[in-house]
Amino acid sequence: MRADRLVSLVLLLRQRGRMTADALARELRVSTRTVLRDVEALSAAGLPVYAERGRHGGFVLLPDFQTALTGLNHDEALALVVAGSRRGSQLFGLGSALASAMLKLVDALPEGLRESAAGAAQRLLIDPETDLLSRRVATDEVSDAVVAEIRHAVFAGRKLNLSYAGADQVPKWRTVDPIGLVTVRGQGYLLATRYGADRTYRLSLVLAAKALDEPAQRPDTVDLDRTWQEHNAQLRTGGDQVTVLIRVDPARRDQVVDTALAVRDEEAHADGWLRMSVVFQDARHAEWALWQHSTCAEVLAPQGLRTSLHNRAATLAIRYGGGPAPE
Structure with missing residues (x-):
């Protein structure tokens, strides 16, 4: 692990020039003290890393220093394979390997291409954590x-x-x-x-x-x-699945489908809404999913699900029905 971190430190300095210990610590996800120990180890090994003092100081490499430390390890190569999905690399525990691999990949580029690629990367944002409505994209947390x-x-x-x-x-x-x-x-x-x-x-x-x-x-x-x-x-096709007949506002059709397991039947109705037969994992899943769609979806059958949603809505109406909130 430390050998990979030392390589990443060298590549960061090669690609970005002068960097403070705090900036290196953030990039490498370690403490500032660890960065200082790593820099000392690199200097002792003969790599030309030196400190510049002052307000705008930091650590730098000699300008002409070249390194062949760009060979990818197994996890880094694997991370590049799944790099098309940033979340995919995070979910599979390859986030740090991807960052290290990208440093090595950039370092292997010719200087002119490296600079143009870095500039272009600043113009691209892929798969951000929130959408235009500031809704955070749900991503599983995995150890x-x-x-x-x-x-x-x-x-x-x-x-x-x-x-x-x-x-x-x-x-x-x-x-x-x-x-x-x-x-x-x-x-x-x-x-x-x-x-x-x-x-x-x-x-x-x-x-x-x-x-x-x-x-x-x-x-x-x-x-x-x-x-x-x-x-x-x-x-x-297994478990306690529930098939529900619903009428849906066509504008919300895709959102409804996203919360269901499957669509068994679908047709347009004279009132302009869709009639759909959709499958949910169980009654609890069906109630939760259809509650999310508010008045844009209405359960036609089974009656038990209609009753459950009615009771939930009635309870909510009573809570907010009269006067100011309790102190």
Whole structure:
């Protein structure tokens, strides 16, 4: 880890010129004291890093210094493969590797191209954390240590012990055969089998993980896209799923579909709204999802769901129905 950090420190100074210890610490995600120790180690190893004093001082490299320290390690190369999705690299625990890899990649560019690429990068913002309505994009928080262990098991083809807490469930340990990792809309998933049956585990619900020495029981090659589709199909046909008939404002059609598991039927109605038959994971999921759409979606059946939404709305109306808020 320290060797990678020293390489990143050198590349930062090569590409950006003078940098303060505080700025280096922020980039490398370490303390200022660690940066000072690293600079001392580099100087002792003969690299021309020196300090400039004064108000605008900092650490710099000699202008003509060249380095061949641009070889990518495994995680950095992997991070570049998933770099098309910034959230994907974060979800798979590769955020720091991606930053290090990009430093090495930029350093390998010819000087003129490096400068033009850096200027162009300032004109691009990809996948920001909030949209134009200032809504924060929901992204799962996943422990780097946990996802690193899961990655190791996936790539090494080893069985994996998971402490997993499903919705409203007590965490349990289970042993699985990992197949691959998938990221969808800011959420990461592990595809695996358990006792030969397909399983899908949300990474943010994995509390601990340990790769075992025992080889995983799985094919040598996998079509991950097809496997993901098969897992989805299995999810949508099992459990306590609920099919709901609704009428929907066409302007909100896509938002409704995004909160459902599947659409079974859809047609335009004479009133200008859509009639849709949609599937939800269970009654609780259906009530939560359709409540989000307010008056833009109305449940026509089943009656029990209409009653649940009516009771929720009535309770809210009573709470806000009269007078100022209680002191």
